[in-house]
Amino acid sequence: MTTRALVEIKDLNFSYDERPILKGINMTMPRGKVIAIMGGSGCGKTTLLRLIGGTVTPSSGYVKVDNQIVHELGRNKLFSLRRKMSMLFQFGALFTDLSVFDNIAFQMREHTDLPESVIRDLVFMKLHAVGLRGAHNLMPAELSGGMARRVALARSIALDPMLVMYDEPFAGLDPISLSVIGNLIRRLTEALGMTSILVTHDVHESLKIVDYVYFISEGVIAAEGTPSEVRESVSPFVHQFIHSEVDGPVPFHYPAEKYATDLNLENRFA
């Protein structure tokens, strides 16, 4: 099992400025699967992606990608590893001064010596896969949110990576685009034989397309399982999350003084 896993996270601890964000995380992500990491806002999901990508280093424990411990890699080795990984940022992070075509061709031009004719074909193929071949001349500023996300998706598969990480791919999209993106993520993962890690809090869309789910709450894994296991989970946190309940383990009220004290009720009628 361990040799088949693409990403292995063991006893991971991460703190930012003395504040612990992730505590004792253990995860295994097998190859060729779509895995979701869910949780409330600010629970450390994005940090987890950054740890896998090597942008930040853990306080203790390790992250192994393709059997290499990420934070122990030297500069060059890290860069080689990154060429086999991709990240889809929350709002696309397209290069605003390059056209759609150039955005996708960017990695090909930087890392390969392919002639322009080959690059052209590859870019069109990637764009075709996401349905935006006709938009190749547009600038990122001219794209709608959904289109920008799709272009970013095409860009992330430009060099046929073995791992793609998606940071909130469903955030802020209209229902049609939501469905399109979800669909694309599933299809591309299977077609290219790669592994996808989704960080999201969109329960509905992600449960449709993922193979395994991890729930993170307060820096630890609150629950994990396949979509059907998760839907039937009795864990209160998971239950509140899946069924979008207003109050539960994640409270409605931000910690505050007693209501009576704030309204000065004790002294008012004294």
Add this chain to the structure above:
Amino acid sequence: MQRATMDLWVGLFVIAGIGALLILALKVGNLGTYSEEKSYTLVGSFENIGGLKIRAPVKSAGVVVGRVMDIQFSTKTFDAAVTMNIDDRYQFPKDTFASILTSGLLGEQYVGLAAGGDEGMLKSGDKIMKTNSALVLEDMIGQFLFDKASEDDGDDSSKF
């Protein structure tokens, strides 16, 4: 922005910049008349150089023939040794007079060379024998008062 247009503008920009530099160097500065041409050295000793500075011009008949290169105080003769670079085109006879003059009323000081009649010419490193120091205001006033006093003395010598 098409690459070709951008390249064109950048090229024009660099040309304009270098052009401006050349204009400054040639038309505004003295690079055009800057003599990196051959020159030879002459030295002159002056009792007082007044306000003469390095890079001051050396003129003869009002025409710039060289520049002052160095001014040093000589502890042997206790006067100022002025080293001048003179353009090779201009040769001066051995009895040339070197004076420190002022251009205009408030102008900068320069070295004026007045040629003598000697047939032998000064060579590089030669010393100009005849020099006139700069006019120093205090000395002039002192001299004036002294002269004035001598005049009066001549008239009153019989009084005492």
Add this chain to the structure above:
Amino acid sequence: MPRRIVISIRGVGHRVIDSVWRLGYAARFFSLILLKSGTSIRRFGLIIRELYFTGVLTMIIILVSGLFVGMVLGLQGYETLQKYGAETAVGTLVALSLVRELGPVVAALLFASRAGSAITAEIGLMKATEQLEAMGMMAVDPIARVVAPRFWAGVISMPLLAAMFSAMGIFGGYLVAVVLIGVDEGSFWSQMQSAVDFRFDIVNGIIKTCVFGVAITAIAVFEGYDAQPTAEGVSGATTRTVVTSALVILGLDFVLTSFMFRGVG
């Protein structure tokens, strides 16, 4: 009371240490730029593209400002000089003021305001929209690809722009003094040429300009890269670029002038 004093002293100390730390960080960043300039030099197209945005687009404001500064110098200079009957020296006045001081300093200030702030904003926005991080994740070093070309473009543009400023200024002085007022054209140019020494005045001016160029661009690029990835962060960084550049320019100008023009007149 003493407690409050202790707190404020601690605050001052904290801020000083922060500034020193930041200065060290900036210095390390600067050396990183120099180390990673290989890509920019091998792919010169990157620098050319930045030269367009930094140099060409700043040209207009430089030329116009230069013209006006020169014209004002000519006007003011003439007013004062003609009281002493020395109005033919107005050419010298305009040329020396521009070449030694105003050209390098004013052009540098304008460059910092227009090009420097633009560079900071651009890099800051790229940071705020995660473009720099995306580039890093694609195994392309953002310092080599984004920062270094802009740095070298700024360093190359600055001397050229300052020269254009001075040249336009002298032309402006010429317009006012000779064409408008009627000062003798021959004396105007000949007095100027005899007073402006190439090695001493012009070259020193160019050296100043190069130093300013390096300083301004380094500040602009650093502030952009170090900006907080928010709207306020980027706007704060842009302001800091202009203010810090202005102070550094004027400070460096004093230091350089005292070295270069020691013992003149």
